[in-house]
Amino acid sequence: MTILEFLYNTVPGRFLLKSLTDPRLSRICGHFLDSELSSFLIQPFVKQNAIQLSDYETTDIKSFNDFFSRKIKQGKRPIDMEENHLIAPCDGLLSVWKIKENTVFPVKQSHYTISSLLHSKKLAQRYHGGYCLVYRLCVNHYHRYCYVDSGQKSRNFFIPGRLHTVRPVALREVPVFTENSREYTLIRTEKFGTVVQMEVGAMLVGRIVNHEEKGSTIRGKEKGYFQYGGSTIIVLIEPEQVQIREDILQSSALAKEVPVKMGEVIGHALEHKRTIQ
Secondary structure: OOHHHHHHHOHHHHHHHHHHOOHHHHHHHHHHHHOHHHHHHHHHHHHHOOOOHHHEOOOOOOOHHHHHOOOEOOOOOOOOOOOOEEEOOOOEEEEEEEOOOOOOEEEOOEEEOHHHHHOOHHHHHOOOOOEEEEEEOOOOOOOEEEOOOOEEEOOOEEEOOEEEOOOOHHHOOOOOEEEOOEEEEEEEOOOOOEEEEEEEEOOOOOOEEEOOOOEEEOOOOEEEEEOOOEEEEEEEEOOOOEEEOHHHHHHHHOOOOEEEOOOOEEEEEOOOOOOOO
16 A cells, blocks of 8 residues: 555545644745755755756755745746747646546546636636646756736636545545645636636645736746645646647547646647638
């Protein structure tokens, strides 16, 4: 039995899981990782994850979280600015799902439908027939992320993490339904319709830092960053808006993740034909 199976599938494991995901414990850990006392963790982390330090700005780093959310040097992540191209908002391992009624997809040891992800059946309905793009960031990845496209954005909607004792019908096969903390915004774009861009935290409490509230967005502009504990980005796209790269679709159909870089093209806008009256 793996550690995750123990935590999620046994009574003592679930009890321990509740303790591990207590917001108070997360805050204590967060304060430590923010402090200079945590700096001794940096070098072993660099060595273990084979991080190429020459790619990053490493001045003024005083804590582990400073290092984890380090900035990459200018020019290391060129952003494709062609308006018909859909870009990756981050470095990560990409999986793509076609959204159907009650589609269930995994995110960080949890399982969601679009409705349970957004906490809104009405908003979820808007994306049925579209695509769900899940970017999984590993600890060695760059943990800052950008806007997926230019447009007008809503306010940020924050959903705290929690353990459910009662699971949605669509998720009955999952022993414990754990919701990760997450934050999303709606971005109204010219070429890709209204896009949901969401950040997901680890366990129940992640460290998600977004810079802006309601207003305009610019493709490639930094949207925010993860501190240690948060590391998944989800993008939802309405139907008939984008053609995802065929190699990505084929790999996703085989349950294989595709490594991508921030700013890389992962799809193209569909050209809409005018209806002749």
